[in-house]
Amino acid sequence: MARYTGEEALRMVLDSDEEFTISSDEERDSDDECLHFEERLDPAEDKIPDETVAPSPDSCTRKARRCRSVLSSLENHTEMVTTPSPASCTGRGRRPRSVFSSIQNLIECEYNSAKEPVSKRCKANKQPTLSWKTETDVDMVPQALKFLPAQEPGPQLRPCDAHTPMSLFKMFFSETAVSTLCQNTNAQAARACAKGHKYKWTDLGISELYCYIGLLFYMAMVKMRSIRDYWRQDSLFSVPFPATIMSRDRYRTISWNLHMSHPDADKDNDRKRGTAEHDRLFRVRPLMDTIRHACKAIYHPRKNLAVDERMVACKANTGMTQYMKAKPTRWGFKLFVLADSSNGYTVDFAVYTGKSNFPTGHGLSYDAVTSLLDHTVLGSGYHVYMDNFYTSPKLLTDLFALKFGACGTYRDNRKDCPRNAANSLTKKSVRGSIRWLRDRHLVFVKWMDTREVSVCSTIHAAYTGDTVQRRVKAQDVWRTKSFPCPAPVTAYNQHMGGVDLSDQLIQYYSTQHKAMKWYRKIFLHFLDIAATNSFIIHKELYGTMTHKEFMEELIAELCGVSQKITPKRTSAHHVPVPGTDQASDATAGRRICVFCKAKHGKRQDTPWKCQACDVHLCVQLKRNCFLEWHKDV
Known part of the structure; x- marks a missing residue:
């Protein structure tokens, strides 16, 4: 029987695949032999710590399987090449290594390599790192998602019907919803009177509450320093209209007792404070659900959507108010808003109450976006734009799986975003420089404008030849110059302003003013959403009124008066x-x-x-x- 030295045996093991191949049956047999051989190893020497999990035999590479096969053959058909010397027995010399120990070390090396992260294995093997490509490299155009909305985009109303500002507003604040408001407000007023509040109260009706809402919109258009100034009659700057609708005391008592939920149900919910069953938004939940349902039912958005935050000014100590330094309104309630980029229509919104209410484990930004994008309501093929608070490779990948395209700026420190790649932009990069990386349907783009801009998209190719105009100074003269611009940046600048446009329309005639109760601030914001969305729909249908004219007509209809009143004037001859x-x-x-x-x-x-x-x-x-x-x- 032939005998082999240790070097010859190892050379046989490490032969190329062309010289040594194993069929699937042989691989299965070798795995069995491998398991049999591992059972014979000394448990004291091969003990695996509890916190690590040994790879299964299936995870071994092809070369490791060949090693085990040869090892088993050598065990059955060969003898040890060297024998221990007397010195080794006495501990004075070095123990010679056998063929089996050499092969076993190779197998352990394969195991340890499989357990290391990919990034460490690449670094250990000195594999080349990722490298950014430039605008001269051609990027493949991703496959376009087919736009399949659940309904025809636009207002979901019959075109044959005539719609006035009042009728459109009542689609958000229906008489049923207003009737519920009246019942809860009357119950709250009765409870307040029982506690000893000394003011006259008569039950509030639907028509009177509409008049009250009309006065709120009137005060949004005619700004005065305080509520009392609207009922002053002894001043050159007095306004006579509010006193013709209701008295000042009646207006104030309605404001004090306005309630969206029933007071008895509030007490039951307050007892659950500190438990998972407690609802922080219980006092606004009935009207909020009505408004959200109406926003999605009355109008279906077009292809491009925008997700962003919106702040409702409030400093109440509720545990839900947030501080956002970068926002014009720094203190208040934060709302996550989904808006139509084409006109600023508020499609859906969610009031942020705390991180604990987003339990999926993927982060607040991930859950905020996915909670607003309802596939069954919207359909598929929509393009969603967002800022760097929301954008992450995980979110964009999952949205793509749901057939939603997405694009947004991103932060370099986000998980799975490319970092430390070669040929990246630096502070000295010239304006207009472009770098990009593609990972299947996901493209990462960096562009140097006045500063570095990072955008991630599943919709666009990296660069399609777009340019932007910028003012640059050369030899003390300002000139307009064209710079190359990535396609995701161009689309982001075009469509991301949906929520900003919605905020702008709301702020023109916002009903927000000081209030004693936090839920009243949110109630006023619901009024702003309903009025702004009503104006957008009216503009889509007719386009005959400006925003100011729409609000004036809405106020007149809510208060039940005619806007076309000819004032009495003295003739020019009567002097x-x-x-x-x-x-x-x-x-x-x-x-x-x-x-x-x-x-x-x-x-x-x-x-x-x-x-x-x-x-x-x-x-x-x-x-x-x-x-x-x-x-x-």
């Missing part, structure tokens, strides 16, 4: 003139005032008369009979 030419006698030309004689039965002489009426009338600071006489003219 006071001297009764006669002034003579040396001071009493010449004075006649009796006809208004004082008829109204008060007094004789008052005056030198003034009306040019058109030709009657003498008093014109004094404290007695203006001329003005009183012409009120009915």
Whole structure:
């Protein structure tokens, strides 16, 4: 029987695949032999710690399987090449290594390599790192998602019906929802009166609550310093309209007691505070669900959507208010908003109440986006744009699996984003430089503008020849220059402003003002959403009114008055003139005032008369009979 040295045996083991191949049956037999051989190893020497898991035999490479096969053959058909020397037995010499120990070390090396992360294996093997490509490299155009909306995009209304501002607003604040508001407000007022609050209260009705909402919109358009100023009657700057709708005290008592949920149900919910069953938004939940359902039912968005935050100013200590330094409104309730990029329509929204309410484990930004994108309601093929708070490779990949394209700026420190890749942008990179990497349907793009811009997309190719115009200074002269721009950046700048446009429309005539209760601030924001969405739908249907004209008509219809009231004006011919030419006698030309004689039965002489009426009338600071006489003219 042939005998082999250790070097010859190892050379046989490490032969190439062409010289040594094993069929599938032989591989299965070798695995069995491998398991049989591992059972014979000394447990004390091959003990695996509890925190590590040994790879299964299936995870071994082909070369390791060949090693075990040869090892088994050598064990059955060969003898040890070397034998221990006496010195090794006594511990004074080195123990010679056998063929089996050499092969076993090779197998252990394969195991340890399989357990290391890919990044460590690449670094240990000195494999080349990723390298950014430039705009000169051609990127494949990703396969476009077919746009299949659940309904025809646009207003979901019959075009044959005539829709006024009031009728559109009532689709969000229906009479059923307003009736519930009245019932809960009356219950809250009765509870307050039972506690000893001393003010007169009569039950609130649907028409009166609509008038109250109309006054809120009126105050949004006509700004005064305080609520009391709207009912002042002794000032040059007094406004007469609010007093004709309801008294000041009635307005204030409605504001104090306005309630969206029933007070008894509030008490039951408050008892659950600190448990998983407690609902922080219970006091606004009934109306919020109604508004959200109406936003999705009345209008179906077009292809491009935007996701962003919206702040509702409030500093109440509720545990839900947030501080956002970069926002114009820094303190308040944070809402995650899904808007149509084409017109700013608020498609859906969610009030942020804390991280514990997003339990999927993928992070707040991931859950906020996925909770707003309902496949059954929207359909598929939509393009969603977001900022770097939301964008992550995990989110964009999962949205692509749901047939939603996505694009957004990203942060380099996000998980799975490319870092430390060669040929990246630096601070010295020239303006317009482009770098990109593609991972299947996901493309990462970096672009140098005044600073570095990082965008990730599943919709666009890296660069398609787009350019942007920028003002640059050369030799003390400002000139317009074209720079190459990646396709994801161009699309992001075009479609990301959906929520910003919605915020802009809301802020024009916002009903927000100081309030004692936090849920009243959210109620006012619901009014803003309903009025703004109503205006957008009216513009889509008719396009005949400006935003201001729409709000004026809405206020008039809510308050039940006519906006087209012609004010009473004095004719240009009715002007006071001297009764006669002034003579040396001071009493010449004075006649009796006809208004004082008829109204008060007094004789008052005056030198003034009306040019058109030709009657003498008093014109004094404290007695203006001329003005009183012409009120009915």
